[in-house]
Amino acid sequence: MELERSKNAFADSIKNSKVGMALVSPSGQFLEANESLCALWGYNKEELKKLTFQEITHQEDLEKDLALLNEVINGKRDTYQLEKRYFDKKGQIVYALLTVTAVRDQEGTIQQFISQVIGLNERIKNENKLKKLLDITTNQNESLLNFAYIVSHNLRSHASNLALVCGLVNNNKLSASQREEAMLHLEKASSSLNETIDHLNDVVQIKIGGEQxxxxxxxxxxxxxxxxxxxxxxxxxxxxxxxxxxxxxxxxxxxxxxxxxxxxxxxxxxxxxxxxxxxxxxxxxxxxxxxxxxxxxxxxxxxxxxxxxxxxxxxxxxxxxxxxxxxxxxxxxxxxxxxxxxxxxxxxxxxxxxxxxxxxxxxxx
Incomplete structure (x- = not known):
């Protein structure tokens, strides 16, 4: 009676858990699954019982999963946890945190595995958003540094050059030919300043335009x-x-x-x-x-x-x-x-x- 009560309590805990839970055979076949897990993967219980976890695991994550499972089978550990990817019924990727625990009989032989699966799609989605925002911020910081370089170095150089040339132009002791030469320098300095400002304007317009x-x-x-x-x-x-x-x-x-x-x-x-x-x-x-x-x-x-x-x-x-x-x-x-x-x-x-x-x-x- 105590054993029966324990079985029923265990079955109820799996059935009513908000976390996806399943009983899996040593070969990987699904023996039982709760509604939370079915909802996560889009299968009903009968469909899931016809599958193995290997069939719905992303191939790039399967080797690591099997390696940890073999350590449990060989007695090197009783449980393991990893983040992995599954494919749902529609073939879409489901990111999840998997925890696997072995259930052994009195002789130590594994009877089944208890798998707990927590969906991580929302977390991954938020992490990707955060990464995108971080990339945007990094790019904006690089742009600001470039702008700061232009303002502090190039524009200041242009300003100093213009001031120097203007001083020459206003020098009453210059001959006509020297004054003419100074005016040419002034024209070149002004043109260089305009060119730098045009470059700045081009970059600003590109940044404003974006992908709209x-x-x-x-x-x-x-x-x-x-x-x-x-x-x-x-x-x-x-x-x-x-x-x-x-x-x-x-x-x-x-x-x-x-x-x-x-x-x-x-x-x-x-x-x-x-x-x-x-x-x-x-x-x-x-x-x-x-x-x-x-x-x-x-x-x-x-x-x-x-x-x-x-x-x-x-x-x-x-x-x-x-x-x-x-x-x-x-x-x-x-x-x-x-x-x-x-x-x-x-x-x-x-x-x-x-x-x-x-x-x-x-x-x-």
Whole structure:
């Protein structure tokens, strides 16, 4: 009678528990499950009893689960706990905290396992939200640091330069030719200040734009129009351009940003070509499951990634002594790519060339 009461109490505790609970055979077959567990996975009891835990466990988590289970079977432990992923009846991933305890008979043989499963989807969802917010905050902090650098260094330099030139212009002892030269310096200083402010304004506009109001952009057509627009530059520098399109390269973005991204990557490949060899640029577009990959590969001067990789997309970071190098192009390009939900990475070797890879969001019909 005491044993029967104990069995009934145990059965009631499983049945009424708010935590998902199941009795599982040594082979992994579900023997019993409460309503909480059925609700978590979307199966009814009869459906669940036809399954094993191995069948609904995510393959990447199964090996670790089985290793711990074998330690229990071999007497190295009585219980274990781990976070793992299951698949529910609809095939969707369910994150859960699993606790397994062995039930043995008097001889120490395992009769069954008691499994407690606590759903973690809400926690994982909140963690992902927190991570996204942290990423946004990190990016914003990086932007603020860049802005602070511009204001404290570049704008201050421009201001000092303007003050110095103005002092020269107001010097009554200057000859006409010296005054004319001072005016030219003043014009250059003013132009440089305007250029810096324009760069700042560009970055601000990109940040404000974000991923709002994205539109369908035909990447193939955009590349074609860009190449037509700089055909004279390509011909002048005798650059061989090859194109390779795989799939339908329609992306979700902003046309003005995509045009700028494509133009900057191609023009950079021309600008930093290796003049000792014939210049080549390979443009590849590949349709992926949920994205479109654009690759622009050249055989130019290349970059020492070990020394400069971390600063590649930094503002005012230059890596070659080119008269037109200002260190703003790749910084703007990265911001534009990220503003429309994309990612950009680069691989490069000195005198071997560079490959810039941009992953855009695929346009969903």
């Amino acid at each position: 109001h994205l539109e369908k952009v035909d990447l193939k057509k955009t590349i074609s129009n860009t190449l037509k627009g700089i055909s004279a530059l390509i011909a002048e520098n005798k650059v061989a351009v090859t194109l390779d399109y795989q799939g339908t390269p329609n992306i979700s973005g902003k046309l003005i940003y995509v045009e700028s991204i494509v133009l900057n990557l191609i023009s950079n490949a021309i600008k930093y070509r290796n003049t000792a060899i014939p210049a080549k640029i390979a443009i590849r577009v590949q349709e992926l499951n949920d994205a479109v990959l654009l690759e622009v590969e050249d055989n130019g001067l290349g970059i020492d990634m070990e020394a400069n990789g971390r600063n590649l997309f930094g503002m005012y970071k230059t890596f070659h002594k080119h008269k037109d190098a200002k260190g703003i192009g790749l910084f703007i390009t990265k911001n534009q790519v990220e503003a429309i939900g994309g990612k950009i990475v680069a691989t490069s070797s000195v005198n071997q060339g560079s490959t810039f890879s941009v992953k855009f969001k695929k346009h969903q019909v």
